[in-house]
Amino acid sequence: QQQVKQSPQSLIVQKGGISIxxxxxxxxxxxxxxxxQQFPGKGPALLIAIRxxxxxxxxxxxxxxxxxxxxxxSLHIMDSQPGDSATYFCAPESGGSYIPTFGRGTSLIVHP
Amino acid sequence: KAGVTQTPRYLxxxxxxxxxxxxxxxxxxxxxxxxxxxxGQGLQFLFxxxxxxxxxxxxxxxxxxxxxxxxxxxxxxxSTLELGDxxxxxxxxxLGDSSGNTIYFGEGSWLTVV
Numbered sequence: 283q284q285q286v287k288q289s290p291q292s293l294i295v296q297k298g299g300i301s302i303x304x305x306x307x308x309x310x311x312x313x314x315x316x317x318x319q320q321f322p323g324k325g326p327a328l329l330i331a332i333r334x335x336x337x338x339x340x341x342x343x344x345x346x347x348x349x350x351x352x353x354x355x356s357l358h359i360m361d362s363q364p365g366d367s368a369t370y371f372c373a374p375e376s377g378g379s380y381i382p383t384f385g386r387g388t389s390l391i392v393h394p
Numbered sequence: 395k396a397g398v399t400q401t402p403r404y405l406x407x408x409x410x411x412x413x414x415x416x417x418x419x420x421x422x423x424x425x426x427x428x429x430x431x432x433x434g435q436g437l438q439f440l441f442x443x444x445x446x447x448x449x450x451x452x453x454x455x456x457x458x459x460x461x462x463x464x465x466x467x468x469x470x471x472x473s474t475l476e477l478g479d480x481x482x483x484x485x486x487x488x489l490g491d492s493s494g495n496t497i498y499f500g501e502g503s504w505l506t507v508v
Contacts, residue, residue: 325499377493384437
């Protein structure tokens with residue numbers, strides 16, 4: 283059973299455009315919703331995260347939107363830059379496990 | 395402060411052999427977890443150790459094992475290697491004492507089984 287469904291699998295946008303990646307989950311025990319960014323040859327790194335008590339969090343060009351009733355959260359990258367080209371993972375976590383459940387990843391390419 | 399360090403970075407092994415990978419977590423972190431990353435399966439959780447005890451385990455066969463030492467350093471071992479074990483093995487560390495602790499990944503160990 284796939285607990286976390288991430289879409290799209292790949293995404294190509296032009297520089298300056300908006301990139302949107304979605305994550306749907308089934309486990310209602312998840313209480314922490316991070317997004318990780320991974321560049322080729324590197325390990326994933328935490329990009330931005332949200333708790334379920336808020337519906338949106340913004341850090342610079344990156345925004346998480348959270349919809350608890352729909353069990354979905356998304357990552358929005360505004361003014362996308364070529365340097366944002368990477369693989370992005372949603373990885374919700376529940377307090378009892380301490381272990382994130384990773385989505386399959388989204389490969390983002392931003393054309394200059 | 396120093397990040398998560400994994401050694402070796404690259405290695406090639408033959409089917410049937412075994413391999414040991416090492417991970418040094420960030421100082422003060424007591425949780426160390428291991429992941430296997432492949433193009434087809436994405437990031438799959440292997441196991442997590444906290445204060446020298448395995449606290450969580452993923453769905454991998456018994457050929458995959460690990461341990462954690464008193465200084466929080468961790469090793470994972472894969473015995474009787476198969477071609478399908480070729481992957482990037484990532485180690486991650488965190489404080490491990492509550493949900494939402496930031497998890498820091500190393501750069502991984504690239505294993506090729508021939």
